[in-house]
Amino acid sequence: MKILITGGAGFIGSAVIRYIIQNTDDSVINLDKLTYAGNLENLIKVSDSNRYFFEQVDICNRTELERVFRQHQPDSIMHLAAESHVDRSIDGPSAFIETNIIGTYKLLEVARAYWQGLDEMRKQTFRFHHISTDEVYGDLPHPNENGQALKHLFTESTAYEPSSPYSASKASSDHLVRAWRKTYGLPTIITNCSNNYGPYHFPEKLIPHIILNALHGKPLPIYGTGDQIRDWLYVEDHAHALYQVVTKGRIGETYNIGGHNEKQNIQVVKTLCTILQELRPQEARYEDLITFVKDRPGHDRRYAIDASKIERELHWKPKESFESGMKKTVQWYLDNTIWWQRVLNGDYQLTRLGETNQE
Template identity: 65%
Template sequence: MRLLVTGGAGFIGSALIRHLIGNTDHQVLNLDKLTYAGNLESLREIEDSPRYRFVQADIGDRERVSEALSEFEPDAIMHLAAESHVDRSIDGPAEFIQTNILGTYQLLEAARTYWQNLPAERKAAFRFHHISTDEVYGDLHGVDDLFTETTPYAPSSPYSASKASSDHLVRAWHRTYGLPVLVTNCSNNYGPYHFPEKLIPLVILNALEGKPLPVYGDGLQVRDWLFVEDHARALLKVCSEGAVGETYNIGGHNEQKNIDVVRGICSLLEDLAPQKPAGVDRYEDLITFVRDRPGHDLRYAIDAGKIQRELGWVPEETFQSGLRKTVRWYLENLEWCRRVQDGSYQRERLGALEALA
């Protein structure tokens, strides 16, 4: 297939593209605006592949997106481009509205025009795959409840509300215009190349520097953790084999309290990085409880039974095996982390784009 991936320089998008180029024969066009979270260094291992192309563009720029569609002629669009950090959405929701809602609208309209003009056979095979989050469901109060594909939406943050809105737009374009869509809602992703502001990489890097390990509230918030490479496999499975108009929840079957995630990282670092910063006896001593974020959901948990029953997908990694791989990757790639933290990845990115222009 020829796959156009939006947001392919982000965390999940880059994992998907590395999987597509490394494990399939598909051709990929990566369309990414390159905001702060877009890092082309995450695609260094596949960037020279003849099956991979990159275009810098904003999904909100319908004319530029339409040009990319006409030039590349994709068989499917896999839409991952989004603002995705809850704390940033609380501090500045406007970007989330602009990208996640209005950007998705512009992308849908460009895709609809492109799809309507395809030859009959290609039109029937085309797919618009929208990748979303379990945060649109709000939180779960019972210890045994799970999010299913029919759980009512009850978003709590500007981020999750903007993603819920984009989900509704995608389904409306299917119902009203017949656009052949697929929707997936995933649980918390983790793994290599995760931007250091997120919980797991933040804890790893802070611990190595002897800095406090911040934990919101009492740390008892529960999340279902999904290894990003498992997610990439699931996304391709849905895009290739999913039923048009259907939603598939993708979860890791790994519910963990935030405090236990942090303690697990500390335990792994004791084993993998025993040489601690000066003044640190145990990594766990760096744990610092901080004021909880507004509207913080208590528990997320995915029922991923549908994708297992209908498409045969199950995660390959347990949380323990995936977390060890993640911690080891960060220890072996501290230069990548440093370049993200000091902003040099952005300066070099801009220089490379100017050279291309």
């Protein structure tokens, strides 16, 4: 199979490509604009494969999309290209509207025209797999508010109630994908995942941000009181799940993908400090760097995924526990200083975004 992956130089996209090249006989076309978070160094381990092809293309450029489809003739699409950082969406929502909504629309239209021109056999096997987030569902009751709150989980039928410009733009793209399925018959599948972490994660996100701040002796910022709850999913487990979905998932279905690891942000940060103290011991405790900062606007209190459907139907469940995945992640950043030093030598510094005040 030949799979076109949008956003393949990003954090999750590159993990998917590494998984496919290293574990299957399929070919991959990596289509990526190479924005600030796209990094071809994420793919060094597989970039010399004769089954890997790279196209530097913006998904908003319809002409170039049409060329790529004509040239490479993909059998399936895995759409991961997106602006994804909530804090950035607060500071500048327009890029999220452009990429996540307009870009998805243009990709759907090009994919639809391409799919309609396929012969019947290829038409039957074609898939458009749209990768989304659990943030489209809004937030869940917090145990501080309701002692039974942990029983509430996001399911595939949970109503959408996005809180940030980022999650609203992803919710919009999900709706477009479903509409193209119902109106035009395009064979689509949607997955909504919980918070990912692992190697090659751009350091604006919580876990790599905390690791690198700690290694630089900088404050470890935690929004509010740090009691926000997230379900954490190791990125390589997610990559395996996504491949299961694109190859075995049912057309028109939605699959929630979670790590079964609900943790408060303060627990995550303290776990990282403990692992760092073990792997890179120092006299001053990393935990003493923890600093509580003003919460961001519209911050959801709790996300939690019910991933029983994908386990039941596609026989997938995460291999990594929270503890094993976190230790692998910290070790990776300790072993790959050249990668993150190059990132920090670019436009991004270890600074906070998304401090826009609520009106």
